[in-house]
Amino acid sequence: xxxxxVVGIGSTVFGQHKSTSITExxxxxxxxxxLDAGIDKGRIxxxxxxxxxxxxLSGQEVLxxxxxxxxxxxxxxxxxxxxxCASGGIxxxxxxxxxAAGLSDYAIAIGVEKMTHQNTNVVTEALNSAxxxxxxxxxxxxxxxxxxxxxxxxxxxxxxSRAQVSAVVRKNKRAGLKxxxxxxxxxxxxxxxxxxxxxxxxxxLYDCCPxxxxxxxxxxTTTENAKYSKIPISVLSTxxxxxxxxxxxxxxxxxxxxxxxACNEAIQIAGITRxxxxxxxxHDCFSIAEIIDxxxxxxxxxxxxxxxxxxxxxxxxxxxxxxxxxxxxxKGHPVGATGVGQIFELCKQLRGTHPNQVRGAKIGLAHNxxxxxxxxxxxxxxxxxx
Amino acid sequence: xxxxxVVGIGSTVFGQHKSTSITExxxxxxxxxxLDAGIDKGRIxxxxxxxxxxxxLSGQEVLxxxxxxxxxxxxxxxxxxxxxCASGGIxxxxxxxxxAAGLSDYAIAIGVEKMTHQNTNVVTEALNSAxxxxxxxxxxxxxxxxxxxxxxxxxxxxxxSRAQVSAVVRKNKRAGLKxxxxxxxxxxxxxxxxxxxxxxxxxxLYDCCPxxxxxxxxxxTTTENAKYSKIPISVLSTxxxxxxxxxxxxxxxxxxxxxxxACNEAIQIAGITRxxxxxxxxHDCFSIAEIIDxxxxxxxxxxxxxxxxxxxxxxxxxxxxxxxxxxxxxKGHPVGATGVGQIFELCKQLRGTHPNQVRGAKIGLAHNxxxxxxxxxxxxxxxxxx
Numbered sequence: 001x002x003x004x005x006v007v008g009i010g011s012t013v014f015g016q017h018k019s020t021s022i023t024e025x026x027x028x029x030x031x032x033x034x035l036d037a038g039i040d041k042g043r044i045x046x047x048x049x050x051x052x053x054x055x056x057l058s059g060q061e062v063l064x065x066x067x068x069x070x071x072x073x074x075x076x077x078x079x080x081x082x083x084x085c086a087s088g089g090i091x092x093x094x095x096x097x098x099x100a101a102g103l104s105d106y107a108i109a110i111g112v113e114k115m116t117h118q119n120t121n122v123v124t125e126a127l128n129s130a131x132x133x134x135x136x137x138x139x140x141x142x143x144x145x146x147x148x149x150x151x152x153x154x155x156x157x158x159x160x161s162r163a164q165v166s167a168v169v170r171k172n173k174r175a176g177l178k179x180x181x182x183x184x185x186x187x188x189x190x191x192x193x194x195x196x197x198x199x200x201x202x203x204x205l206y207d208c209c210p211x212x213x214x215x216x217x218x219x220x221t222t223t224e225n226a227k228y229s230k231i232p233i234s235v236l237s238t239x240x241x242x243x244x245x246x247x248x249x250x251x252x253x254x255x256x257x258x259x260x261x262a263c264n265e266a267i268q269i270a271g272i273t274r275x276x277x278x279x280x281x282x283h284d285c286f287s288i289a290e291i292i293d294x295x296x297x298x299x300x301x302x303x304x305x306x307x308x309x310x311x312x313x314x315x316x317x318x319x320x321x322x323x324x325x326x327x328x329x330x331k332g333h334p335v336g337a338t339g340v341g342q343i344f345e346l347c348k349q350l351r352g353t354h355p356n357q358v359r360g361a362k363i364g365l366a367h368n369x370x371x372x373x374x375x376x377x378x379x380x381x382x383x384x385x386x
Numbered sequence: 387x388x389x390x391x392v393v394g395i396g397s398t399v400f401g402q403h404k405s406t407s408i409t410e411x412x413x414x415x416x417x418x419x420x421l422d423a424g425i426d427k428g429r430i431x432x433x434x435x436x437x438x439x440x441x442x443l444s445g446q447e448v449l450x451x452x453x454x455x456x457x458x459x460x461x462x463x464x465x466x467x468x469x470x471c472a473s474g475g476i477x478x479x480x481x482x483x484x485x486a487a488g489l490s491d492y493a494i495a496i497g498v499e500k501m502t503h504q505n506t507n508v509v510t511e512a513l514n515s516a517x518x519x520x521x522x523x524x525x526x527x528x529x530x531x532x533x534x535x536x537x538x539x540x541x542x543x544x545x546x547s548r549a550q551v552s553a554v555v556r557k558n559k560r561a562g563l564k565x566x567x568x569x570x571x572x573x574x575x576x577x578x579x580x581x582x583x584x585x586x587x588x589x590x591l592y593d594c595c596p597x598x599x600x601x602x603x604x605x606x607t608t609t610e611n612a613k614y615s616k617i618p619i620s621v622l623s624t625x626x627x628x629x630x631x632x633x634x635x636x637x638x639x640x641x642x643x644x645x646x647x648a649c650n651e652a653i654q655i656a657g658i659t660r661x662x663x664x665x666x667x668x669h670d671c672f673s674i675a676e677i678i679d680x681x682x683x684x685x686x687x688x689x690x691x692x693x694x695x696x697x698x699x700x701x702x703x704x705x706x707x708x709x710x711x712x713x714x715x716x717k718g719h720p721v722g723a724t725g726v727g728q729i730f731e732l733c734k735q736l737r738g739t740h741p742n743q744v745r746g747a748k749i750g751l752a753h754n755x756x757x758x759x760x761x762x763x764x765x766x767x768x769x770x771x772x
Binding site: 001021023024047052053054055056058059060061062064065066068069073074075076077078079080081082083084090093094097098100101103125126128129130132133134137239240241242243244245257258261262370371374375 | 387407409410433438439440441442444445446447448450451452454455459460461462463464465466467468469470476479480483484486487489511512514515516518519520523625626627628629630631643644647648756757760761
């Protein structure tokens with residue numbers, strides 16, 4: 001997939017939208033993206049919606065057709081794609097694929113999830129459908145349980161400390177304070193974190209992304225069409241992989257192979273080196289995930305991401321700005337929306353209009369991970385005029 | 387999308403599989419398709435799984451990654467696509483898209499649903515997620531209710547009679563007796579049908595497809611690769627459309643625009659006329675749907691499909707063999723599997739190996755419809771050596 005650009009972006013605030021239906025949430029983000037692109041919506045030839053649990057939580061499926069109708073986009077093909085927490089990144093890749101294959105001039109990727117209207121048990125049960133139910137589900141696992149285990153494995157191999165992981169939490173919560181789309185920004189001390197309640201030892205409340213409602217949308221077209229856009233952002237690569245759905249056996253250090261494969265391929269297709277990347281938006285569903293992900297992405301050697309966090313090297317003005325949006329920990333994680341929201345955040349950065357602007361941002365990388373590494377999406381975007 | 391062929395097919399029996407998990411069901415069909423293709427599975431570069439309600443009914447999502455892992459297909463991109471009852475047709479189209487775009491040499495489309503382990507109320511609630519919940523859901527509609535209404539609209543405009551609709555039921559139930567994949571074949575009299583219990587007047591029990599478990603899978607590749615296959619079946623076109631998610635207002639005769647647009651486009655892309663089509667597998671979720679669909683597909687003038695059924699013109703040896711598999715009414719409707727199952731059935735016919743073989747079958751058309759016409763898939767396949 002070559003010669004593609006993002007020319008329109010839209011997003012709702014991530015937070016509680018209890019009185020808005022999932023269709024209305026998605027429609028709002030999509031309408032904003034179409035407006036931002038400044039195109040006649042009749043030119044949109046395909047719609048992809050990334051969503052994970054609209055069925056069990058809202059009793060609403062077939063969101064593709066429902067949204068196409070709500071947006072007045074006519075008879076175009078419209079598809080919900082699902083890959084657990086990576087659903088949004090997968091939707092973005094498929095919008096790119098539709099344009100790259102010549103099936104549409106413009107394609108829209110929408111990510112949406114509505115979760116806060118349901119109680120915690122119902123939400124937990126729905127999220128557990130990203131486990132392999134025949135194996136991990138039978139064993140009674142949950143995601144906080146599995147990421148608690150992941151932390152223990154990482155700590156066992158590399159000595160990762162509570163203070164190092166807390167540095168991730170504090171950075172991302174701090175960034176969220178300045179991002180108007182994030183509702184959980186906060187100034188936190190180390191004591192605030194270690195005094196918050198245990199969710200799944202060693203994970204405490206502030207280590208976990210909140211349950212959230214929200215929608216994001218982006219519009220993709222050819223680089224040729226994008227010439228007429230204000231600030232087109234080029235898609236250098238977008239890659240999707242599968243991985244082991246189970247937490248790996250405890251023999252080796254903790255890592256997600258789907259991330260490793262996806263990032264290596266995305267870097268290669270983009271024709272860049274990791275040194276060219278100005279910033280990363282990655283899948284910090286739990287604090288420890290940011291550390292594991294940075295190592296899996298190959299930007300920091302295994303066992304060193306924790307100290308990078310502690311030394312501030314992943315701050316907005318650090319060596320490798322990571323999650324300047326506030327990440328999932330601060331923005332929240334409206335599951336299907338997250339991956340498209342990351343593309344939204346990268347575009348804001350690469351346009352130079354982000355509230356937490358990374359200086360000289362030219363190339364950004366988005367990383368969206370589903371389940372316990374069962375599916376992954378990595379996309380690399382650039383402002384070639386920056 | 388040009389120069390594509392189906393080179394491998396597999397399917398479980400459609401029926402009750404209470405002791406088999408949804409993952410195992412899908413794995414069985416996929417393994418059979420890979421075996422049938424006679425290829426090294428390492429050549430499969432993408433997996434699409436069509437599924438509708440595995441979340442609410444089996445607590446299992448992220449089926450793409452789960453299945454890729456279960457089948458040992460490595461790190462390839464794997465995506466669940468959902469478009470209600472058209473999910474299977476959409477999965478097939480995306481497998482085609484992946485090959486046509488040059489992203490994979492071979493791609494596998496799997497359709498799967500597991501439903502019979504849940505009670506009727508849970509299943510009905512899950513199926514209702516194909517309605518627009520903000521509108522039809524609020525109004526308390528269900529699909530039998532909506533198709534009962536569709537029948538009334540059709541009858542009001544065209545005088546469609548009970549005996550004519552019964553002819554569809556009797557034909558499809560009769561065909562199912564000879565298809566080993568169908569579990570609801572039966573010889574029925576007119577009296578059997580009108581004495582069966584009312585589901586949603588005028589729909590009676592035998593007018594409705596049963597709740598079913600099942601999985602089907604097909605493997606797509608380039609026509610070039612397909613040269614090495616035993617009996618490659620060419621994909622002349624595969625089209626996906628969106629339509630109005632609501633039952634149309636009662637001003638005009640009953641029809642589904644998504645079907646009309648999809649079929650016109652599919653015929654045009656295939657470069658054929660309707661007279662070239664040897665047989666049709668279409669979405670008879672209810673008996674009346676077969677009549678409406680044949681008119682929407684443009685094979686029979688509006689208002690005449692009911693008399694064609696009564697006169698036997700849609701029988702296996704008729705002018706326009708329709709649902710020689712037994713259709714959804716006889717095979718059952720494991721929702722996400724149905725669209726892939728239709729491709730399976732067409733391939734059997736076009737290979738000349740179907741238990742209800744249509745004589746001289748050369749070109750077949752599959753029609754898969756979601757919700758109340760909110761999403762549609764039409765594919766045209768051919769045996770170019772027949």
